[in-house]
Structures are given as C-alpha cells and as structure tokens.
Amino acid sequence: MTSKKKEKYDLILEAALKVFAEHGFHRSQVSKIAKAAGVADGTIYLYFKRKEDILISLFREKLGELVGKFHMHIEQTTGVKEALRKVCEIHYTELENNVDLAFVTQIELRQSSLELRKEIGKAVKPYIELIEKLLVQGVEENLFRADLDVKLTRLLLFGAMDEVVTSWLISGRKYSLSAQVDGTVQFFLQGIQA
Amino acid sequence: MTSKKKEKYDLILEAALKVFAEHGFHRSQVSKIAKAAGVADGTIYLYFKRKEDILISLFREKLGELVGKFHMHIEQTTGVKEALRKVCEIHYTELENNVDLAFVTQIELRQSSLELRKEIGKAVKPYIELIEKLLVQGVEENLFRADLDVKLTRLLLFGAMDEVVTSWLISGRKYSLSAQVDGTVQFFLQGIQA
Amino acid sequence: MTSKKKEKYDLILEAALKVFAEHGFHRSQVSKIAKAAGVADGTIYLYFKRKEDILISLFREKLGELVGKFHMHIEQTTGVKEALRKVCEIHYTELENNVDLAFVTQIELRQSSLELRKEIGKAVKPYIELIEKLLVQGVEENLFRADLDVKLTRLLLFGAMDEVVTSWLISGRKYSLSAQVDGTVQFFLQGIQA
Amino acid sequence: MTSKKKEKYDLILEAALKVFAEHGFHRSQVSKIAKAAGVADGTIYLYFKRKEDILISLFREKLGELVGKFHMHIEQTTGVKEALRKVCEIHYTELENNVDLAFVTQIELRQSSLELRKEIGKAVKPYIELIEKLLVQGVEENLFRADLDVKLTRLLLFGAMDEVVTSWLISGRKYSLSAQVDGTVQFFLQGIQA
DNA sequence: TATGAATGAGAGTTCATTCAT
DNA sequence: CATGAATGAACTCTCATTCAT
Structure with missing residues (x-):
C-alpha cells in the first residue's frame, strides 16, 4: 500500500x-x-494540500536528489579545488540534461510569493552550505585566502552559477552550458585579475 | 499636454x-x-496596454535611471578597477536605499512569464553591456587576464551581485548591503585563491 | 446614479x-x-458581498416592507383586539398573495446556518416587538389578563401563525390561508382575554 | 446478524x-x-442510500421515540386537559434535556429541501394527530368549544410550542424551557376552553 | 482625456458517492 | 459485510479589461 x-x-x-x-x-x-x-x-x-504544495514538494524532492549527487561525487574527489569544479560541473550538466527541471527551478519557482521563496530558500540551504563547507576547508588548507568572507562568497558563487544557467535558458539554450564550467571555475579560483 | x-x-x-x-x-x-x-x-x-506593461515600463524607467547613474559616476573615475568597484557600490547602495525598488526588481519582477522575462532581459542588457565594456577595457589595458571570456564573466559578475541582493532581501535586511562591496569586489578581482 | x-x-x-x-x-x-x-x-x-448577503438583504427589505404595512394598517384601527386581528390578517394575506416571498421566508430562509438565523432573528424582532406592544397595551387597558407573560405570549402568537403558513405551503396551498384568520384570532383572544 | x-x-x-x-x-x-x-x-x-437519508432516519427514529413517550405518559393521565399539559411538558423537557436532538430538530432539519420537508412532515404527523385526538376528545366531553376548528388548532398549538423551543435555542438557552409550560398551557386552555 | 460600472471567463477545491479488494 | 482510495461534477468569487458617458 x-x-x-x-x-x-x-x-x-x-x-x-x-x-x-x-x-x-x-x-x-x-x-x-x-x-x-x-x-x-x-x-x-x-x-x-494545495496546488503550491506540489511546487514545493517537487522542489524538495528534486533538490534533495541533486544535493545527494553532489555529496556522492565530491566524496570521490581528492582536493577542494577539484571538488569545487565538480560542484560547478554537476550544477551545469544536471540542468543541461534535464531541461524541464531547469525551467522549473530557474523560471517557475521564482514566480512565487515571498513566503514561498523563503520555503524554497530552506530547500536550497543544504546546497549553499555544501559550498560553504568547501570554502572553509580550502581556507584551512591554505588554498584559499585567509581573510575570505565565506558567508558572502558562498552567495557569490551560487549567484554566479545561477545567473549563467538562467541566462542560458532565456537565450534559448543556443550554446552548451557545460562548456562554461572551465571559465566559471577559473573565475572562481583566480578572479579576473591578470 | x-x-x-x-x-x-x-x-x-x-x-x-x-x-x-x-x-x-x-x-x-x-x-x-x-x-x-x-x-x-x-x-x-x-x-x-496591459497590466504587465506597467511592470515592464517600471523596470525600464528605473533601470534606465540606474544605468544613467552608473555612466555618470564611471565617467568620473580614472581606472577600470575603480570603475568596477563603483558599479558594485552603486548596485548595492541604490537598492539598499530604495527598498521598494529592490523588492520589485529582485522578487516581483521574477514572478513573470518567460515572455516577460525576455522583455526584462532586454532592459537589463545595457547594464550587462556596461560591465562587459569595462571588462574589455581592462583586458586591453592588461589589467585583466588576456584569456578572459568576457561574455561569460559579465554574467558571473552580475549574477553574483544579484544573488547577494536577493539573499539580503529575503533574510529580512538584517545586515548592511553596502558593507558587502569590499568583499564582492575583492572576489571579482582576485578570486578566492590564496 | x-x-x-x-x-x-x-x-x-x-x-x-x-x-x-x-x-x-x-x-x-x-x-x-x-x-x-x-x-x-x-x-x-x-x-x-457574498451569496448569503443576497438572502439576508432580501429578507431585510421584504420584512421591512411588511412591518411597514403592519404599522400603517394598525394606525387606522381603533382597538387592540382589532389591531391584533389586523396583524394576523396581514400576515396571512400578504404571504398568500406573494407565494414567492412565502416560500423564501418559510422554507428557504430556514435553510441557513445558526449564524445566519441569528441575523434573521434580528430582522424579525421588530415584528415580534410589534406584537408585544399590542399585548402590553391590551393588558394596560384590562382587555387581556393581568398576569399575561408577554415575552412568552408574543412567541406563542408568532409561532402559531408561522406554523399555519408553513403547513399551508407544504400542503401545496390546497386551501385558503386567509380563511384561517377567524379561527386563529379567536384562539388568540380567548387565550389572552381577561 | x-x-x-x-x-x-x-x-x-x-x-x-x-x-x-x-x-x-x-x-x-x-x-x-x-x-x-x-x-x-x-x-x-x-x-x-444517501446522506439525506441519515437525516430523515434520524428524525423518524427520534420522533418515534418521542411519540412513544407521549402515548405512554398520556395513558397514565385521567383528563384531556391534564393530557394536553403533559404533551407540552414532554415537548419542552425532552428537548431541554437533549440539546443535541433539539438542535437537529429545530435548526438542522429545517435546512433541507422542500422534498425533504415533506418527508419530515410525514414523521411529525403522528404527533400532530395525537394533539388533534386530544382536541376532538375535549370537544366531545364539552371541555373545549364546540365550534373549535381542530385541524387549524392542532397547527396553532404545535406551532406555538415549536417557536418557543426554537427561540429558546437561538437565544442561547439562557432561561429554563420547562418553566414555560405553565404559561403555554394556560394560553392554550383559555383559547380552546368552552 | 477621464471615468468607473459592468463584464464574464476562469480555476482551485470540496465532498457525496462508488467499487475493487 | 467492510473498507477507504479514487472519482469528477459542481460552484463561488476574483479581477483584468472594456466602453458608454
């Protein structure tokens, strides 16, 4: 039953x-x-219970699966930088290979009340925290700047990737999303300075 | 009349x-x-013509004003890096000082159809292009990496700032948004590498 | 307008x-x-405002008209007993001549929540009070029993007439309602007579 | 089984x-x-068979029990007038002591279609006929007026008591219902007395 | 230009009833 | 006899848009 x-x-x-x-x-x-x-x-x-519940549940289930994949793949990586690249790679390829999910997460889910967005925020948190964990680890291993504001940076990383995905969707998916991994990760690690 | x-x-x-x-x-x-x-x-x-038109017009007008401010202030700056800092500063302070506008741009405007989002995309373009122009100039002046993917990077910068603003709003504006300028710009310029 | x-x-x-x-x-x-x-x-x-409001308004308007008629006719009567007969006469003839109204007041209006029935109770009150006023006047004029419980009796009179009307409706209006005035009034007067 | x-x-x-x-x-x-x-x-x-059937059955069963009680108690009375007082007494006390039943009979049962109300009418009939029987007997024994319209009067009596009960319920049961027996019966007897 | 009364399509949700197990 | 998951018809109320004045 x-x-x-x-x-x-x-x-x-x-x-x-x-x-x-x-x-x-x-x-x-x-x-x-x-x-x-x-x-x-x-x-x-x-x-x-309500129509909105379908949306929330959908998001929880799918995001839960995604976060699971992140954890699974990251465990198999050896270094923090490699892990960070893996995060970006999964973020881009999963959504590239699942356009329906991409549309819902990037476009439809945003079409909701502030109240619902807070609910969604809770579901996204484990992912944001995963990024933070990597940042903290990197700082501890002296791979990242000691003065790094991890709370701010986790948002900057997530926001940057998020915008790339949304832009790719709105453009009509005219180019490869996964091809942006290199440029994105390089930016994260090096910044734009010469 | x-x-x-x-x-x-x-x-x-x-x-x-x-x-x-x-x-x-x-x-x-x-x-x-x-x-x-x-x-x-x-x-x-x-x-x-339609209710949606109000939203679009609102965005165009307000974003137009913002882009105007960007141009005005940037003209008074001497270097590219300084200009980029100014962009971030204006982005954060303008929205921090105009919470109504912040809510509409970060929350309400996203609550629209794909069709409308494309329309909004057009309105955001001048701003994105302004960022791109600075990036190109920086590369030409050998301040930024020669291999920089400016099309990708302009999205990364915009997306990163956008997420910081949204997160600040959803959190209930419990901290200073303009205080994030330093950390954000440093990240843009240096990345996270030690 | x-x-x-x-x-x-x-x-x-x-x-x-x-x-x-x-x-x-x-x-x-x-x-x-x-x-x-x-x-x-x-x-x-x-x-x-709501569907229920139509019902309440309908009742208020129509009952208001009825109470107005009661007052108008009673002013033209000379004695209390005559007035009481007039009340019964109007009660029966008005509803007999306005079957739609009769159905709504006797059948449909009762099909409502306790909350709504209280609302209706308020609208009926002026009528019940009119009856009470006549009873008090009759007692003062020594026409009715000095020990008459006017609060109880006004209910007994109203309830008796109400039931006669409802019963007439449910029976399919096979007999004349106004023909019941004599019998009803005789019962009332003998019951309350000094 | x-x-x-x-x-x-x-x-x-x-x-x-x-x-x-x-x-x-x-x-x-x-x-x-x-x-x-x-x-x-x-x-x-x-x-x-249907939800309404529960309501009808409920009414039949409960009213059957009530009518049974009426008959049982009346058999033990010696005179018609005493019997009529007993009827009123049972009517009031039974409902006063069984508020749930009172609510259903006075409020909820009225919330039904004309069709159902006819059905209910059939269930009430034995009670109305019981009253009529007493009236006829009273007339035969010269206790009540010879010209009494028993068909009308049975309605007047039932309606009067019914309204007293409903009014008591809607008022929130702020007074004793059984205390109204004396006033009610006095009104009845004087009204129909020879 | 300006008004605001009138329009009417549209959709979430409830719940009596059924029927396969 | 008993179950309770599944059904799907039914209905109120909202609100963007129009148009006669």
Missing part, C-alpha cells in the same frame, strides 16, 4: 514537472496536471 | 512601485494601483 | 426572490440569479 | 446526531460521521 501510495505521489510529481516546465506555474491548472498524471482532479488533493 | 501626460504616466508608475513592493505583482490589482495613483481604473489603460 | 444603482440592486433582489422560491437557496447558483436579473455574474458582487 | 446490523445502524445514527448538532447538516461531511461512528465512509452507504 505504501509503495503504491508512493507511486502515485511520484506519478503526480513527474506530471507536474512536465506541465510546469511547459506552461509555467500559474498557467498550469490542477486539472492539467491531473490529466497528465492520469488521475482525477480530486486525487491530487489526497496527496497535496 | 505632453508634459501633463508624462506627469500622469509617472504618477501611475510611482504608485505601481509602491503597490508592487508592498503586495507583490500578482496580488496588486489594477484597481489598487489606480486608487494609489488617484486615477480611475480605466485611465490606467490610456497609458498602459 | 444613485437611483440607477438602486434600480439594479432591486433588480437583482427581485430576480433572487424568484429563483430562491423556485429552486431553494442551496440550489440557486449565483449565475442563475444573474441570468434572471439580466446582469453578469460579477455584477452581483458589486452590490452584494 | 440482524441485531448486529441494527447495532451498527444505530451507531451511525447516534454519531450523526452528535455531528449534525455540532456542525449543522451542510457542514457535516459523511466522512466526519463515519469517523465519529468508527466505521469506514463506504459503510455508511450499506445502511443509508
């Missing part, structure tokens, strides 16, 4: 991901999601 | 800024904006 | 009376009322 | 009485009743 319930829960989530990516959150009627999932409208409400 | 028209146009825009900042785009009814501007609902439609 | 507004207000109220009488409150969709009134659905909400 | 069936039937009815009394008919979801009865939603439909 639990597995069956879980199945339908995931079924709806998968359907929602597709519908949100194609039509955007506000233009995605619950009935459209239900139809895509092959269930009745009312069934949605057996698994989610 | 044209000046009078301009006056009412601005009147509506100012009212919209306040209303959007307080209630968010989707919760800001046209009638609420009209009331705040002291005009009739229908009058709005003499100056703006 | 005010008269025009008043006109549409009444238009909706008249339409609602017909629709409520025919289909009952819960089966009367707002769209049905709007159609009957020849206005758009949304227009209803320019004059009434 | 039949007794077991009867048990569950009563179980649901008792649960429904409580739920209806607390939340009202329209706000009492079938699932809420099922939960209160400790059965599954679907089980309700093994005993009742």
